[in-house]
Amino acid sequence: MSSSRAGWLFVSPALLIIGVFFFLPVLAALLLSFTDFDLYALANLDNLRFVGLGNYIDLLQTPMFWKSLRNTFYFVIVGVPLSIAVSLGAALLLDSKLARFKGFFRTALFAPVVTTVVAVAVIWRYFFHTRYGLVNYSLGFIGISPIDWLGDADWSMPTIILFAVWKNFGYNMIILLAGLQAIPQDLYEAARIDGASFWRQLRHITLPMLKPTMLLVAIITTSGYFQLFAEPYVMTRGGPLQSTTSVLYFMFEEGFKWWNLGRASAVAFLLFLLILGVTALMLRFGRRGEDGA
Amino acid sequence: MNPRLAKALVNGLLIGFAVVSLAPLLWMLSVSFMAKGEATVFPPPLLPSTLTLANYRELFERNGLGRYLFNSALIASAVTLLSLAFNLAAGYAFAKLKFRGRENLFKTLLGALVIPGQVAMIPLFLLMKSLGLVNNYGGVIVPAMAGIFGIFLVRQYARSIPDELLEAARIDGAGEGRIFVRIVLPLLKPIVVTLAIFTFLASWNDFMWPLIVLADQSNYTLPVALASLSREHVMDNELMMAGSVVTIAPVLLLFLVMQRYYIEGLLLGSVKG
Numbered sequence: 001m002s003s004s005r006a007g008w009l010f011v012s013p014a015l016l017i018i019g020v021f022f023f024l025p026v027l028a029a030l031l032l033s034f035t036d037f038d039l040y041a042l043a044n045l046d047n048l049r050f051v052g053l054g055n056y057i058d059l060l061q062t063p064m065f066w067k068s069l070r071n072t073f074y075f076v077i078v079g080v081p082l083s084i085a086v087s088l089g090a091a092l093l094l095d096s097k098l099a100r101f102k103g104f105f106r107t108a109l110f111a112p113v114v115t116t117v118v119a120v121a122v123i124w125r126y127f128f129h130t131r132y133g134l135v136n137y138s139l140g141f142i143g144i145s146p147i148d149w150l151g152d153a154d155w156s157m158p159t160i161i162l163f164a165v166w167k168n169f170g171y172n173m174i175i176l177l178a179g180l181q182a183i184p185q186d187l188y189e190a191a192r193i194d195g196a197s198f199w200r201q202l203r204h205i206t207l208p209m210l211k212p213t214m215l216l217v218a219i220i221t222t223s224g225y226f227q228l229f230a231e232p233y234v235m236t237r238g239g240p241l242q243s244t245t246s247v248l249y250f251m252f253e254e255g256f257k258w259w260n261l262g263r264a265s266a267v268a269f270l271l272f273l274l275i276l277g278v279t280a281l282m283l284r285f286g287r288r289g290e291d292g293a
Numbered sequence: 294m295n296p297r298l299a300k301a302l303v304n305g306l307l308i309g310f311a312v313v314s315l316a317p318l319l320w321m322l323s324v325s326f327m328a329k330g331e332a333t334v335f336p337p338p339l340l341p342s343t344l345t346l347a348n349y350r351e352l353f354e355r356n357g358l359g360r361y362l363f364n365s366a367l368i369a370s371a372v373t374l375l376s377l378a379f380n381l382a383a384g385y386a387f388a389k390l391k392f393r394g395r396e397n398l399f400k401t402l403l404g405a406l407v408i409p410g411q412v413a414m415i416p417l418f419l420l421m422k423s424l425g426l427v428n429n430y431g432g433v434i435v436p437a438m439a440g441i442f443g444i445f446l447v448r449q450y451a452r453s454i455p456d457e458l459l460e461a462a463r464i465d466g467a468g469e470g471r472i473f474v475r476i477v478l479p480l481l482k483p484i485v486v487t488l489a490i491f492t493f494l495a496s497w498n499d500f501m502w503p504l505i506v507l508a509d510q511s512n513y514t515l516p517v518a519l520a521s522l523s524r525e526h527v528m529d530n531e532l533m534m535a536g537s538v539v540t541i542a543p544v545l546l547l548f549l550v551m552q553r554y555y556i557e558g559l560l561l562g563s564v565k566g
Contacts, residue, residue: 005392010382013382014444018439018440021413021438023405025412025415029413029416032416096303099307101307107549108311108314111314112317114494114498115498123320123537124317127317132337134320175559233504252505268411268415279407
């Protein structure tokens with residue numbers, strides 16, 4: 001058997017699966033987004049009509065779509081920087097020569113990452129319960145009166161952001177820690193001889209050297225955070241007052257509650273374009289900074 | 294700064310981080326052993342007054358948790374085994390076997406990593422419906438039988454296999470299938486373990502797709518069942534915490550035992566540059 005034939009034979013099962021169950025549906029989603037596929041079309045395909053850009057135009061005039069977009073941006077714009085800052089802080093602590101029991105701390109801080117979102121969301125819902133939650137109880141000691149974390153439209157999204165940061169920071173922490181460990185030690189030694197403080201070393205050595213890793217982490221995290229779904233599904237059902245309805249939550253309800261599958265496909269595609277655009281912007285912004293340095 | 298003070302600060306902050314990370318999980322465990330209603334008072338108790346397994350018993354006897362546990366274990370195991378087989382073969386071929394169009398094909402796959410999986414979900418649901426796989430284990434297992442990320446991970450690792458080794462086996466007259474099984478697979482063992490843990494955890498924790506494709510309660514996986522239970526039993530905190538323990542414990546234990554492999558895989562997967 002020639003190596004070329006063997007190669008094709010080895011890749012074809014995987015390619016077939018990915019082709020049929022991923023590439024084909026993605027293409028179909030694009031086509032579907034130009035139709036009015038709904039419950040009637042689900043029953044009988046004769047009811048299917050081509051509507052061109054109708055779904056997209058319609059969506060841009062739907063207040064709930066804009067609201068879900070706004071909520072998702074809130075989650076991304078506050079959540080991503082906060083999450084990366086916490087990850088960086090934890091990574092710096094774990095990288096410090098002064099830290100003891102590094103193995104234990106690394107495992108403890110990473111543990112939330114491998115837990116099941118739904119299960120820990122259930123815990124947090126209880127943790128942040130207005131009347132019986134430990135969080136309000138603890139805040140009571142410093143004189144803060146109970147906050148209705150998940151029931152107040154102003155607090156619901158911040159609570160979900162806190163939850164997401166708690167759940168996810170360990171992932172980026174590991175990547176950033178590897179980035180920190182790759183920085184040559186002699187750079188720090190030279191700085192120390194010059195008498196540079198910790199903060200000066202951080203600003204002039206650590207952060208510039210960490211920049212490629214940070215860009216990678218920022219892109220992965222942003223793309224992930226745009227896909228917010230399980231947290232509001234379990235913790236708030238998108239409420240109160242739709243304050244936590246994300247784009248994907250909106251798509252899920254359009255598609256699988258109201259069976260407007262054409263419209264839901266248009267939502268999915270708009271989200272995809274959004275993620276693509278933001279990723280491209282970040283790459284461009286990140287690389288431009290590199291040239292200047 | 295005074296070095297002793299600096300040391301206290303660094304370790305103190307790490308302890309703070311560890312407390313915040315672990316407290317919700319430890320509290321979940323504690324509340325799961327409390328009697329009904331014990332945790333629904335103010336101030337919330339930290340430890341149960343007496344240990345009881347009543348919540349677990351109720352979940353397994355009356356809420357069918359055993360069934361969901363079985364579904365989750367079966368689906369995650371099937372996905373892990375099948376996707377390992379297909380991803381290993383493809384990843385190895387992309388790294389070591391020369392065939393026409395290899396580079397372009399691989400670039401296309403990598404490019405597709407930016408497409409969020411949810412874009413495919415609606416047509417995938419219709420496809421599954423026409424194949425009779427809605428509301429059936431197959432609906433979750435079949436689309437997950439191969440994955441771009443898994444292929445990428447295997448390819449990264451397989452590139453370090455020396456070509457001379459494969460050439461020598463070919464000169465000895467070994468077929469490609471035999472070379473793969475006898476020579477390549479043993480060398481890929483660390484990445485097999487890594488990928489197996491990754492896949493199992495991801496499949497176990499997956500929520501949105503099983504929620505869509507599994508309509509009938511008896512086929513629910515643990516996360517889908519837990520989400521549905523938590524909507525019915527909003528006030529039964531002790532019961533819900535026990536359900537969370539059953540959902541989280543298997544993956545958390547798997548991670549603790551195999552964390553070296555898990556972390557290596559995470560790093561290998563993120564340095565794509």
